[in-house]
Amino acid sequence: MTEADPASRPPPMKTWHKLLPWAITIACFAYLYTRISGAAAREEVSVVAYVAGVFAGVNWGEWLLMMIPYSLLFFLIDTAVVWSVVSWFNAKLRYLDILPIRGSSYILSILNEQVGKGAMALYLNRRYSVPGWEVGSSMLFIMFCEFYYLLAWATIGYAMQADSLPEQFALIPRVAIVAGIVLIAWLLFFSGKVSAGAGLRNRPILAAFRKAKPWHYLVVVVLRSPALLSAVVVYTLALRLFGVEVSFGAMLGYLPVIFFGAATPGPMRTVAITLWVALFPGREGQMAAFGFVQHNFFIFFNAAIGLIFLRRANRELFGSSEETVSG
Numbered sequence: 001m002t003e004a005d006p007a008s009r010p011p012p013m014k015t016w017h018k019l020l021p022w023a024i025t026i027a028c029f030a031y032l033y034t035r036i037s038g039a040a041a042r043e044e045v046s047v048v049a050y051v052a053g054v055f056a057g058v059n060w061g062e063w064l065l066m067m068i069p070y071s072l073l074f075f076l077i078d079t080a081v082v083w084s085v086v087s088w089f090n091a092k093l094r095y096l097d098i099l100p101i102r103g104s105s106y107i108l109s110i111l112n113e114q115v116g117k118g119a120m121a122l123y124l125n126r127r128y129s130v131p132g133w134e135v136g137s138s139m140l141f142i143m144f145c146e147f148y149y150l151l152a153w154a155t156i157g158y159a160m161q162a163d164s165l166p167e168q169f170a171l172i173p174r175v176a177i178v179a180g181i182v183l184i185a186w187l188l189f190f191s192g193k194v195s196a197g198a199g200l201r202n203r204p205i206l207a208a209f210r211k212a213k214p215w216h217y218l219v220v221v222v223l224r225s226p227a228l229l230s231a232v233v234v235y236t237l238a239l240r241l242f243g244v245e246v247s248f249g250a251m252l253g254y255l256p257v258i259f260f261g262a263a264t265p266g267p268m269r270t271v272a273i274t275l276w277v278a279l280f281p282g283r284e285g286q287m288a289a290f291g292f293v294q295h296n297f298f299i300f301f302n303a304a305i306g307l308i309f310l311r312r313a314n315r316e317l318f319g320s321s322e323e324t325v326s327g
Contacts (some may be wrong), residue, residue, distance in 0.1 A: 002179030027232045034282040035277055054285040058241050067294075070234040071301045078102060081220055082120065085138045088216060090130045100309035106302035107310065133204035141208040143163045145220035150256040151179055152221060153228050164250050169257070187214060231255055238294065242286040254279060
């Protein structure tokens with residue numbers, strides 16, 4: 001095998017690009033520690049004792065009874081979205097064929113959600129001979145729709161609870177207007193009604209967008225929505241177990257923004273956890289604990305689901321072609 005042309009290799013990542021995620025993460029944890037230590041000082045206890053008291057006051061059995069069914073429901077809905085998009089644009093598969101790889105990809109999603117989607121693309125390429133660029137295009141389509149799904153519900157939540165949300169959330173309607181204009185231009189471009197940019201439009205990585213009709217986008221948003229609406233209910237009730245009252249409408253305004261941050265590559269997951277503390281001043285300990293356990297339980301429980309399917313996914317992905325086809 002010949003070595004790749006040095007000119008074709010991507011340029012090395014600059015040092016500040018490598019350090020920026022770490023700097024943001026450290027800043028978030030420093031912010032959390034400062035807020036929690038301040039709350040502990042007001043109650044004249046140590047930080048450890050303050051945080052331990054918060055955790056001791058939660059009914060964890062009741063919390064698990066809400067979080068486990070919600071996580072399973074999310075898994076089933078998430079798989080339905082992937083199955084639908086792949087069936088539309090790549091290959092006609094059964095829903096049960098997607099379950100193992102979607103579940104297994106959650107293990108990699110501990111590091112990054114997009115890495116998990118990359119694993120699904122590899123699986124579909126190896127098992128069903130779907131060209132990698134086409135599968136990548138479908139994963140990109142899902143990510144694109146997820147942005148609009150979260151933004152749509154955040155806009156609805158803001159419209160319902162504008163008076164009770166922090167003033168920074170006033171940006172949501174403005175972002176929605178701009179995003180709506182972009183979406184219209186996007187649909188016109190990929191429908192071919194805009195003649196310019198044919199070279200970009202015809203690239204393999206954008207194949208799903210060329211095939212997609214407006215109803216495809218809408219169906220993804222509709223399929224995703226039960227997951228968010230159930231999360232609004234579960235998170236609202238779970239937060240009450242931490243001693244913090246919030247309305248369902250206000251949670252509908254918060255969650256899409258926080259989920260969007262948690263799904264963004266890089267250090268944004270830490271930012272999303274930190275946002276809970278900023279949204280509920282005066283309840284630093286409760287909100288830090290809530291944000292930490294909600295996010296990490298969801299991530300690691302999904303990974304545990306993936307372990308159930310991992311052996312089958314590995315067999316189908318790395319087994320012989322005869323085994324793959326007959327299995």
